[in-house]
Amino acid sequence: MAEAAAKSVLGTISRGHLECPICCCRFTDPKMLDCLHSFCLNCLKEFTRRQLPKAHEITCPVCRRITAVPDTGMQGLPNCFFLSSLVDEFNKQERLLGDAPANAPTCEECDEGLEAVSRCLDCCKFICKKCLKAHERMKSMRHHRIIGKEEHKFAEALIGPRKKDNLKCNKHHNQDICLYCETCKTLACAACAALDHRGAEHEYREVADAIRSYRQNVGEILQRFEQSKEEFKVADDSLSHSRNRLRIKVARACKDITTKEEEEISKIRNKSRLLRDKVTQIGEARDRTFGEVQKSNRDKMERAEQIVATVNDLMQQADDFELLDLKPKVMHNLQFQSELEFEQAQHDLSFIGVKCQDVVADTDIGEVLQEENWQLKVEFGETGPEDGKLECPAGVACLTNGDIAVTDMEKWKLMVFTSTGEYKKNVGGEQLNYPGFVAVTTGGLLLVADKKYVKVLDSSLSVIRQFATSPDDADDKTDLSGITVDKENRIAVADSKRTIISLHHLDGSLIRTIPNDMVAGGLAIGIGERLIFTNINESKLICITYTGDEVFNVDTLLGGEPVWPFGVCCDDAGDIYVSVGVEEFDSCEVHHYSPEGVFIGRVASGLNGPFSLTFTPSGDLVVADGVSVKIFQRV
Structure with a gap:
């Protein structure tokens, strides 16, 4: 029962987070666009091939934002390391649970291509039934350590070793990444610093210092975003109230019009209907205006929350090297905070009333009051x-x-x-x-x-x-x-x-x-x-x-x-x-x-x-x- 529950959980997480939005399959060589959405490399290539008029750009299938294709092609897009690691780990766990449709390994001791049923830890090879019998029969291999197909170590050997924590320099393959150049916005090794980033215009620091400053900057922006959420709530509540008040005032105005209509019903029925329509039309137009502003504010907040959710995922799940590698794109996306402003309600547009008057055949039943003003009507005492x-x-x-x-x-x-x-x-x-x-x-x-x-x-x-x-x-x-x-x-x-x-x-x-x-x-x-x-x-x-x-x-x-x-x-x-x-x-x-x-x-x-x-x-x-x-x- 526990194993079945584990399989169910793995499947749910995989479908929700580890599947490419284009092919709906688990990510293969995931690449990240400027908007922080990720897709399989091959899916992006096929998607771009269909966009021949704009082959130098990629329109994100999810949010429709544009990403420029690097000079090196799709391969030059940033790798999404944490997604790759998650996919590898999920594949491993599924194989350990016997739930992955992996191709069975073949024997590495003979040339017959038979399915491997065991692995010899001393020979470091997969072996078939025949070779297993040979191992048991030959005196020199009789004491080799053999693991069966049903054992976890067999699955681990099939999956292969996990990625190392230390990131190597792409240019100097024997050098560890240890620095980050703030000028070039890129990770570097000691050799890169000595050769490519040695000018006075290059400002670089150790990875630990860079990531500390990076996280602090992101934290400050996210804190300001929380303040923006409060401002959004105030604006949204104000717009909701103004729309509700407008509906009440429209209803009140229509009621006043109807009252006047009943007093002189034989003369003014047609004109009262026209005036009600006018009030309603103005109310609907203003309601649409309020609705558009409210929708715009909500869209801004929804997009902002998507970016924040993605950045939070990166901050929590990606390692330091990956975060620094993606820093330009993350900080570019976080620039929305400086532009995150919400339009407030124009309260004067939430009022509508009617000023009724005595009616003769060639006059209107009243006039629409589009601004709220008060005057003394009666005083007594x-x-x-x-x-x-x-x-x-x-x-x-x-x-x-x-x-x-x-x-x-x-x-x-x-x-x-x-x-x-x-x-x-x-x-x-x-x-x-x-x-x-x-x-x-x-x-x-x-x-x-x-x-x-x-x-x-x-x-x-x-x-x-x-x-x-x-x-x-x-x-x-x-x-x-x-x-x-x-x-x-x-x-x-x-x-x-x-x-x-x-x-x-x-x-x-x-x-x-x-x-x-x-x-x-x-x-x-x-x-x-x-x-x-x-x-x-x-x-x-x-x-x-x-x-x-x-x-x-x-x-x-x-x-x-x-x-x-x-x-x-x-x-x-x-x-x-x-x-x-x-x-x-x-x-x-x-x-x-x-x-x-x-x-x-x-x-x-x-x-x-x-x-x-x-x-x-x-x-x-x-x-x-x-x-x-x-x-x-x-x-």
Whole structure:
């Protein structure tokens, strides 16, 4: 069973690594091209013969790169010594296992051409049955050492001795290779150094020093390649997000177009279809652009990884002489590192929207918005103690019907307004004591952070249940600075005093507690079970997973200087929006970040204390700003 397993392993390795890609047979006299791919010498000759117009060049059958044919012909191409050694070793092991289809040796003692069945170690010859009997019969050879065909030494004798470790000079055959000429990029013996490399322009060193420097150079390049892999991942993730965001925005734009179409269905059906097509065409064109850039980056990385894999194989399997002999080609292939640059996503191309307008017979239903810009759509909130007026709006959330819930931290009430700012109702007093930040579940329930409790309200603003986020003895150590809920109705609550984020089911049962010393501000849930929160004191925007692993930690800046981050929210594509300001609460802004924490741009400016923000179902941005609520729309 062990022998069968060994044969299976040998066969698998041979097929995967020791077979010529042209003839699909085990390598015979393998030669290496400039791209580091190897092929049988005869296969290359036949392959080149078919390329008569370009007989001075070889196009690699694997990667299509060009290799110049040496003046001496195919024979002058570099030998792939480590492949030759591996093939010899595999042939030997297969013969030892009785699995190789080798030609049986003939008797070397007689001229009858009979098959050898034994080998005489004293005569150093293969012998047939007749000669074996002669050995046994003759007194002078009776004590010779005979090994049978089934013994391993017989197979070893058939295979022949292995190659020696010391490499001899091709020009001075009795001299060992001991030097490497950096000027000529070639191995040399002492005689070569004295005769051919003695000029001042020749710089040569001992093989050990040369290989040490060579390995160090390769190691540094491979280390830089690892950095390039990280850059590739960032670029690839950015492109993937931009493509996904583009699809979401295209879908949103098409939905907006359809809504407008339904309002004036009898007049505009045809024009709305044309505009949808235009949006889709632009989206597809941009998606192709993103896809081409992404494919180009991936192709670069795939080619780079192929080169690195081949170089790593050489570094691990070839001996020093072979490595130095191949140094020019290896270093030439590693030059890709200096040119390995990845194209980043053009984030502005990932946005597409629609600006609808009233339609008459000879106008379009709307225009395509190919750049993302924002403008103030609605502002509401008069200052005063009366119901329906605001004094210090802090928390803001959008209900499923489009209404806007606002908490006022001076009145300690929660008020509900329409999307145009008309006051509807409020709740406070016995039901809510210190209402702070708010969120809305997918089912339309309203979540309010009320001191140490999270209170759940229905559509009539009645408290249907509540749950504590901290132990009873932690009342004076609790400060709920943020609350949010994901699409599966898992509630996340930030406690800036205890510096934790607690994750709960909708019924209030605790899922897990996530400690983090940076919890000190707003809280939102991003894509892929990520928690995004701010730290006002350190001017930080932080992202962690539900298990507490940090994704990013970036500074929030305004004019190049650290600035306080207040509220944070995410749109349906996972992009992050943060309200920032200074201590005086003048010239505050809303900033836009990618899901990876990369600053994209400014959404709004001239704000007066934007403590929290959220999105409406239609994609407008709602900001609780000082003494009013402002709604911004894309234009």
